[in-house]
Amino acid sequence: MVAIGIDLGTSNSCVAVARRGRVDVLPNAYGEHICPSVVHFAADGSTQVGQQAKSRAIHEPEHTIAAAKRLLGRYFFSEEVKKAKAVSSYQIVEGANHAVRIKVREQTLAIPEISAFVLREMKTIAEAQLGQPVTQAVITVPAYFNDNQRQATRDAGKIAGLEVLRLLNEPTAAALAYGFGKGLTQRVAVYDLGGGTFDISILEIGSDIFEVLSTCGDTFLGGEDFDDRVIDLLADEFAGRHKINLRQNRFALEKLKAAAEQAKRDLSIDDEARICIADVANDAEGNALQLERGLTRAEFANLVADLIQRTFKVCDEALQQANLTVRDLDGVILVGGPTRLPLIREAVSQYFQCEPKADVDPDQVVAMGAAIHAASLVGEEKDSCLLDVTPLSLRIGVAGGLAETVIDRNTPVPIEQTASFTTFKDFQKSVKIRVYQGESRVQEENELLGEFEFSGFKHARRGEVRIDVTFEIDTDGIVNVTARDPDTAQAASTQIHLSSGLTEEEIQAIVEKHQPAPAEPAAPAPLSAAEAIAALPRLAPRGPVAPLPESELLAAPLVAEATDLAADALDVLLPEADAGEDSELASPLPDDRDLAVVAPDVESKADDPGALFGAGVEFDLDVGAGEASEDLELAPADAGPLGNAAGDDGRTLAIGGEIDLETSDMDAPLDEEFAAGDVDLESLALDEGALDSLAALDDDIGGAVDTGVAADDEMALTRPRHATAAAGADAGGAEDGWFGDPGVDLSIEPGDDES
Amino acid sequence: MPQTSFAEIRTLAGILEELDYYQVLELAPDAPTSAIRAAYHRTSRRFHPDAHRDAPPELHHQVAQIAKRVAEAYSVLRDPRRRQVYDRQLEGDQARVRMPLAEAEAQADRQRRDQHEGRTPNGRRYFALAKADLSRGDRASAERNLKTALTFEPDNAIFRAFLQELLGRPAGAAR
Numbered sequence A: 001m002v003a004i005g006i007d008l009g010t011s012n013s014c015v016a017v018a019r020r021g022r023v024d025v026l027p028n029a030y031g032e033h034i035c036p037s038v039v040h041f042a043a044d045g046s047t048q049v050g051q052q053a054k055s056r057a058i059h060e061p062e063h064t065i066a067a068a069k070r071l072l073g074r075y076f077f078s079e080e081v082k083k084a085k086a087v088s089s090y091q092i093v094e095g096a097n098h099a100v101r102i103k104v105r106e107q108t109l110a111i112p113e114i115s116a117f118v119l120r121e122m123k124t125i126a127e128a129q130l131g132q133p134v135t136q137a138v139i140t141v142p143a144y145f146n147d148n149q150r151q152a153t154r155d156a157g158k159i160a161g162l163e164v165l166r167l168l169n170e171p172t173a174a175a176l177a178y179g180f181g182k183g184l185t186q187r188v189a190v191y192d193l194g195g196g197t198f199d200i201s202i203l204e205i206g207s208d209i210f211e212v213l214s215t216c217g218d219t220f221l222g223g224e225d226f227d228d229r230v231i232d233l234l235a236d237e238f239a240g241r242h243k244i245n246l247r248q249n250r251f252a253l254e255k256l257k258a259a260a261e262q263a264k265r266d267l268s269i270d271d272e273a274r275i276c277i278a279d280v281a282n283d284a285e286g287n288a289l290q291l292e293r294g295l296t297r298a299e300f301a302n303l304v305a306d307l308i309q310r311t312f313k314v315c316d317e318a319l320q321q322a323n324l325t326v327r328d329l330d331g332v333i334l335v336g337g338p339t340r341l342p343l344i345r346e347a348v349s350q351y352f353q354c355e356p357k358a359d360v361d362p363d364q365v366v367a368m369g370a371a372i373h374a375a376s377l378v379g380e381e382k383d384s385c386l387l388d389v390t391p392l393s394l395r396i397g398v399a400g401g402l403a404e405t406v407i408d409r410n411t412p413v414p415i416e417q418t419a420s421f422t423t424f425k426d427f428q429k430s431v432k433i434r435v436y437q438g439e440s441r442v443q444e445e446n447e448l449l450g451e452f453e454f455s456g457f458k459h460a461r462r463g464e465v466r467i468d469v470t471f472e473i474d475t476d477g478i479v480n481v482t483a484r485d486p487d488t489a490q491a492a493s494t495q496i497h498l499s500s501g502l503t504e505e506e507i508q509a510i511v512e513k514h515q516p517a518p519a520e521p522a523a524p525a526p527l528s529a530a531e532a533i534a535a536l537p538r539l540a541p542r543g544p545v546a547p548l549p550e551s552e553l554l555a556a557p558l559v560a561e562a563t564d565l566a567a568d569a570l571d572v573l574l575p576e577a578d579a580g581e582d583s584e585l586a587s588p589l590p591d592d593r594d595l596a597v598v599a600p601d602v603e604s605k606a607d608d609p610g611a612l613f614g615a616g617v618e619f620d621l622d623v624g625a626g627e628a629s630e631d632l633e634l635a636p637a638d639a640g641p642l643g644n645a646a647g648d649d650g651r652t653l654a655i656g657g658e659i660d661l662e663t664s665d666m667d668a669p670l671d672e673e674f675a676a677g678d679v680d681l682e683s684l685a686l687d688e689g690a691l692d693s694l695a696a697l698d699d700d701i702g703g704a705v706d707t708g709v710a711a712d713d714e715m716a717l718t719r720p721r722h723a724t725a726a727a728g729a730d731a732g733g734a735e736d737g738w739f740g741d742p743g744v745d746l747s748i749e750p751g752d753d754e755s
Numbered sequence B: 001m002p003q004t005s006f007a008e009i010r011t012l013a014g015i016l017e018e019l020d021y022y023q024v025l026e027l028a029p030d031a032p033t034s035a036i037r038a039a040y041h042r043t044s045r046r047f048h049p050d051a052h053r054d055a056p057p058e059l060h061h062q063v064a065q066i067a068k069r070v071a072e073a074y075s076v077l078r079d080p081r082r083r084q085v086y087d088r089q090l091e092g093d094q095a096r097v098r099m100p101l102a103e104a105e106a107q108a109d110r111q112r113r114d115q116h117e118g119r120t121p122n123g124r125r126y127f128a129l130a131k132a133d134l135s136r137g138d139r140a141s142a143e144r145n146l147k148t149a150l151t152f153e154p155d156n157a158i159f160r161a162f163l164q165e166l167l168g169r170p171a172g173a174a175r
Helices: A051-056 A079-087 A111-130 A147-159 A170-179 A223-242 A250-269 A297-321 A342-352 A365-377 A504-514 A529-535 A550-561 A566-585 A625-646 A664-675 A688-700 A711-715 B006-018 B033-047 B057-077 B080-091 B101-117 B121-136 B139-152 B157-168
Strands: A003-008 A012-019 A022-025 A038-041 A047-049 A064-066 A091-094 A100-104 A107-110 A136-141 A163-169 A186-193 A198-205 A209-218 A272-282 A288-296 A331-335 A385-387 A394-398 A402-407 A415-423 A430-437 A447-455 A467-473 A479-485 A490-494 A652-655 A659-662
Touching: A003 A111, A003 A170, A003 A365, A012 A111, A012 A365, A022 A365, A038 A051, A038 A111, A047 A051, A047 A111, A051 A064, A079 A091, A100 A111, A107 A111, A111 A136, A111 A147, A111 A504, A136 A147, A136 A170, A136 A365, A147 A163, A147 A447, A147 A504, A163 A170, A163 A365, A170 A186, A170 A198, A170 A209, A170 A331, A170 A365, A186 A297, A186 A342, A198 A297, A209 A297, A209 B033, A223 A250, A223 A272, A223 A288, A223 A297, A250 A272, A250 A288, A250 A297, A250 A342, A288 A297, A297 A342, A331 A342, A331 A365, A385 B033, A394 A467, A402 A415, A402 A467, A402 B101, A415 B057, A415 B101, A430 A467, A430 A479, A447 A479, B006 B057, B033 B057, B057 B080, B057 B101, B080 B101, B101 B121, B121 B139, B121 B157, B139 B157
Parallel strands: A003 A136, A136 A163, A186 A331, A209 A385
Antiparallel strands: A003 A012, A012 A022, A038 A047, A038 A064, A091 A100, A100 A107, A186 A198, A198 A209, A272 A288, A394 A402, A394 A430, A415 A467, A430 A447, A467 A479, A479 A490, A652 A659
């Protein structure tokens, strides 16, 4: 059985096969090795893919879909989709679960369906060339693709009737093609500037091993952005001269696009490109106007200089993540059409202080690497061990809109991590777990991979339930999250699968729709977002971004003022918890209960021994103004345990008789809700850290703290307190207990996971 | 890639929870940093899921478990800071063989900070006093305070280094 490698690109795609030690890029019937990733929907219901489709774009832009990969795995509300809507002639509409759909000739298609047309074309090319059916493929993705984008790519493969053996990162594939069978021992950078994405990977290549040391990228930066700059220049100049905005004319815009791309290509060879578009528009009298202009390399360089600089910023980051400098590298491999530009080659050689590897075809090397790996996976080719990393940090949403890191970016995959949580409310029935990918501590700034609800755990008081949440990233870079109650062994598992907007059933339906070939099926009626959410309550992503809880808006200045005295700060923070809860309950979506996974241990870089509670009592409390939001966010975190301490009816927590922390308001709204019988407050709390904190404070002031924690409450902790059990005062925390780090002595400090 | 027998996979998967990261990577606990990557490569060649696609399906899960643990071990041991935290954990009474990556990271940070300023209130206080003494040139008092700080944190390397420097330094040398 032969398995192929497919480079599914934003602008162009390519298919290759490795057999008997040879790698061949397969040409289509016209002898072309590179196929534009463009799909044209003709009036007669047929579709065309590739160069033919691309040439239709000028005449029928609204029926011709290009660069669909930019939309793959994106939410409708994302910046990228907004941008695409502005420049695309085809109709981009919103589908279920905030997914993106394309409306073309009365059909509404999911993005993976569009990509599947391209993949099917690749499969067809391979079958024609190889003279046998092909069902298995390795498909490449930008290394920086998140889980949503990877899932969507995989869905596209399924829809195209392919068994996707592996999603392989493009730079890794390129390195494999470069190093395969050469017996090299080298450390190389792969600079991959594609049509729509930029990736940089640093790899160590051995004779049979390819280890990715680090990978970074920008999924918003590619050759098409270079074209856009040229389009901008042409359109602006034209508008200045003729007072006609070419962008408002679909046909003119397509002509501009084609001309800009051609000019860019010409500049790879010549020092100056001629741009000439006849009949680009008509003036007021109906006379045809033409656009003519020369573009020199220097002009072009000026237009795109900042884009190129952006790629080097990403390179800096990748090198830093790998703990290397350019001098540690043996070379750089260029991948992607735009790297043919002399401008880029020069900038790259300057940055990496070496000439790029010459024996690599930037358009084909990725497909070749994919083919080599495909062959090795089906046993046709010698095995190479590919050790890749996850490009983005995996995070879990915690109370107050924060996202805590569970797995750092550039951690090797496959990997698995488990964290334990407990419930926030007595007799809580379910919890909601939200998983993110990204580098920000703020939830909204990360990509939401999905949320799922876990229920069926032990019916018990808060803190008595233990929920183990396991995060797994597999060799495809796809995220799996499972939750488990170790007591009841109840397991809820979900392969987080959201934003292609396609469920397994939908994919199946699409596959079937495409199976009995030409019979054009009726387009599925697009569901409104509301209908979709209603239909898929457990899988519905939260929406664009959760509105900022009012608490954040209100409290920030208060917290900022509280920098001097910890006592003040606590007074501020505690009522804040209340506000936080309110806003969480007042969540806009029906039935949308906020997750309140509470991370008690949030460590700060700034170590600022805070105010003193009387002599001999040391109390670390960082409430630096700059970190106001962090501190504030912690409020609910402490609210859990302190709420515990205070009891349901607002008893007073006394610390050494010196401060009274009135906690009555904090629990009130929750308890009211509880009393009303709606116990489904979807929240998790981890009170252990904070309880430990209280205990630590207790130690510090010689046992003078009356935490007010009833004995049985203390017993209710899910895990033994191991603050000082392990050797080395801070090396405590059971393996599952990192969230409730016991080593904190009531430090409220922002996390340091970015370091 | 060297073939790994199914029996070997089963056995290793069976005892995985008891193995520390050094055992997972087949490394000596004092292995130099340079040996860790080589060990990761060696172990990955044998247990990478790709190398066992042909194995019976029931082994796929076990291979994946091993591969994930290998990556985890590598993630901790390749980072000298994380490794230090992990080593301390291993030496502890409740020997835990695994360490969540985020915890390793946070603890490495905290350890670095604690080593500087002390992690107990008293350690910090007496260390601060000692530093104040030193800046005034009161070496005798600094020595007393450092020793006191060390009684609270006997394993604080920074405190110890300070004391050694103080004791070793010829009289009259200003800090």
